[in-house]
Amino acid sequence: MPSDESFVAVTCTAPVNIAVIKYWGKRDEELILPLNSSLSVTLHQDQLRTTTTAAISRDFLEDRIWLNGQEEDVEQPRLQACLREIRRLARKCGSTGDEDQHLLTPGPSDRVHVASVNNFPTAAGLASSAAGFACLAYTLARIYGVEGDLSEVARRGSGSACRSLYGGFVEWQMGQRADGRDSVAWQVASESHWPQLRVLILVVSAERKPTGSTVGMQTSVQTSDLLKFRAEALVPARMAEMARCIQERDFPGFAKLTMQDSNQFHATCLDTFPPISYLNDTSQRIMQLVHRFNAHHGQTKVAYTFDAGPNAVIFTLEDTMAEFVAVVRHVFPPEANGDKFLKGLPVTPVPVSDDLKATLAMEPVPRGVQYIIATQVGPGPQVLDDPDVHLLGQDGLPKPRPAA
Template sequence: MKVVTCTAPVNIAVIKYWGKRNEELILPINSSLSVTLHQDQLKTTTSIAASRDFAEDRIWLNGKEENIQHPRLQTCLREVRRLARKRRNDAEEDTVSRILNYKVHICSVNNFPTAAGLASSAAGYACLVYTLAKLYSVEGELSEIARQGSGSACRSMYGGFVQWVMGEMEDGRDSLAQQVEAETHWPELRILVLVASAEKKHVGSTSGMQTSVQTSPLLKFRAESVVPERMKDMIEAIKKKDFEAFGQLTMKDSNQFHATCLDTYPPIFYLNRVSQEIISLVHRYNAHYGRTKVAYSFDAGPNAVIFTLEPTVDEFVELVTCCFPPESNGDPFLKGLPVNPTSLSQDLLSAAGSDQCPGGVRYIIVTQPGPGPSQSQDLSLDLLGSDGLPKRSA
């Protein structure tokens, strides 16, 4: 039995992807751009074992066995295996050929809430494709295959700042992810994930996109007339480390994405009351300082992702804690990178407003840009035991 274990990151789009022009190949109607979050805080871990003793392919996600026949899963398995057959060299031919004839057991876990709008499918499919590639000794461009599992998964194949170029070819060969800058490019950048809900979304991203493409005139206008220019401006802001431009573009694009959801018929509501309170707080905070010090972004869910620079983290986290007092349920309110307690000025508290929403934010994950997928050499991290079945701790 051969076992390979890898990890892959979550990414958060600052120029959003919403809508496909080809459902089967997952080809988007516009390009997008994301920041890869550090795996020390948010990651998917996947172990894949291949053995001649396995009777069939099987998969376990977060401790529960799932249907391996899911079409997108099958696409990823088929495409990586096809590349392995095509690219194997003479030295590896015997080993790769033998393993290619074996069935596989796949075990995958997330260290963050699944299906709550935290890009779990992106990390999951990126990790699946990367781990399969390591199992079969496949190298080279993998984002095209990851894209066919989950569109945004292609961006999780790289660290730092990543663009997904929509491409023009009908077969999708040019719809790929490209790294704009490495995770080391902007060391001061910090990301705060404000988890307002860990519940499953009422409307999944796939069905939501389909309805938006069919019914929203604003979505078509956004894809054709707004995003191309925003992509250029965002890449320039990142390269220059211009937080003012980066922050404003991030918030405007998040707002427009959710406007297209409201323009969809029937309308889709991913934001809740806590989300709206966070948006209001960010704007009051920036108005207090007369510049953009923090920026929000919301994917298809109510959880806020806040971008800021390292010197601002302590104060803004203190402000969020003050406005959304945590419920004492025994779980830590702050997770991830360390945050230092600080005092807030009376002027800032007045600017933030007196309204409180106890328990509105369940917890905060503090992180930063991080690297792409990697293979683990620590056998203790394998999720599958010597029998090819999930370990109990998995």
């Protein structure tokens, strides 16, 4: 067991982000440089977050990492890329640790143990890798005493992770430099900018997606003409328009563009050869439900977007959330009691009018949606100062996890 004098641990959390202008495809696989810029919404960590503890001791003989309680291969290339980059920055700035946090003075060569847990499904198309690598980068920076922008560190683990380094609404600039130094994330608007905006995660499947994002992107870059057209001809104008919608809190404009970009991203996946399909029948039914709901009201009151998976992310405003939750419950009836169908923010139950049911004209599909997570826009990574929350014990090994 490491001695108390040589052991240092830091625990941080980081959020999920959901892209409303999608990133798909890289121009440089090693540096993780995207074909196009992207823009995302950071979700609140009260509902979706990654928690990571990093511990350093001069008694550790090797780097080790655990994810959701299972030890993973520390030689995984993306993980090694993050470790190399953070240690390079630590050497560059001559880090001596954070004196104010009573850390020791770990050097870049000191071995590190890392434990990370998600409170949401992993590898199911809910941006778990973005939250995970953002949290890793942020936590490692704290323990190695690295300051400044961490876009490159997080990006080397998972491209979209750099967007999870900030709260609110975030742009990842594709950049132009071959070395990727200008491919960074920055905050378009803070988490307090649009307080009425709400987000509903409709979990259709918590299973691991059949085609991983990395492989899917590589195949699309090699075979999809639509991907090239999208990146060069369409995304730049969409980025500018989305930024305007956010700044002006123009929900109908934000919603329409969010849905259009999601549809085109999945069209690009179908244009890939062999084609990639991340959506299932329930996903398609949710899209239909959204459009019929909006048609009933004669205005765009809800929007969907889908990342690389079947789970829907719904954007709406606070005054519409309860009605749409009731509609989802009507079309996708949960288990008999349904007590665990809605998680996260409280939503006051409301009835679905007969007129709305008639407009929807959709036969119920029991348990098509497993559950809903209600959340809102939230802040970027946080440091947890309470040592009791560390995921690693003084021996550098994961603490026993409480039963679910």
